[in-house]
Amino acid sequence: MSLVRVDRPGVVESDDGRRFVALELPDGWRVVDAHCPHNRGPLEQGWVRDGRTLVCPWHWYRFDLDTGECSTSPQHVLGVHPVREIDGQVYADVGDPPRALSWSERLRAHARE
Template sequence: MSWVRVDAPGVVTSDDGRRFVVVAVDDGYRVVDAVCPHNRGPLEQGWVRDGRTLVCPWHWYRFDLDTGACPTSPQHVLGVYPLREVDGVLHADVGDPPRALSWSERLRAHARE
């Protein structure tokens, strides 16, 4: 498992190079993937609506900051990561990095898009 330190809203990077966005909400922070699952828009440029919904700046897809669900397009789900306090410092458990895809898996994924 990988952990990232959560200090303030903005972009954080894990030790393996993955990027995440720390979003301020009414009761603290949420940590989510840095790119929109729809078309890889930069979510650090998005905005929070109604205290719980992150809106992508490119195509206005909306994501629930508690579940990652997208009412705009249910097949797109944003990664939302749990927070944990360790010695008075917040950290997000961003899990293991995804395994590398083989060339055939990459081609199939590209064909589906």
Template sequence: MTLIRVDGPGVVTSDDGRRFVVLALPDGLRVVDAACPHNGGPLEQGWVRDGRALVCPWHWYRFDLDTGACDTSPRHVLGVYPVREIDGVPHADVGDPPRPLSWSERLRAHARE
């Protein structure tokens, strides 16, 4: 488990170098991956629609901010992380960094795309 402090909207970086976008919604903060899972677009430049979906500025892929599900293509899922207060300060649990893929896993992933 990796906790990062999220004081307000913007981009935060975890100690291991991963980047996340913090969004302020009417019902609280949301933390999501900073890169679009479709093609790596900068989600900090995206926009929130209807208070529930984040739209990527590059190809307009739309992601549900509660589940990470993509309305545009179900094979893409955005990482959405829970925010909780610890001693009155909001933190997000962004989990452990992903393990590096082996060469065969990389080749299989590339072939699926």
């Protein structure tokens, strides 16, 4: 478990260098991955529609801020991280960093793309 402190809306960074976007909505905070899973668009430049949907500024992919599901293309899912309050401060549990891929895993992943 890795906690990231959320002080204000915008980009927040974990101790290991991963970046996330903190959004303050009327019903509470949401913390999501900083890049769109479709084509790595900068989600801090996106906009929130209907208080529940984040729209990527590059290709207008739409993501549910509660589940991460994409209504534009179901194969893409945005990382949504649980938010909790500890001693009056807001934190997001962004989990452990992904393990590094071996060269053969990288090559296979690149071939699949």
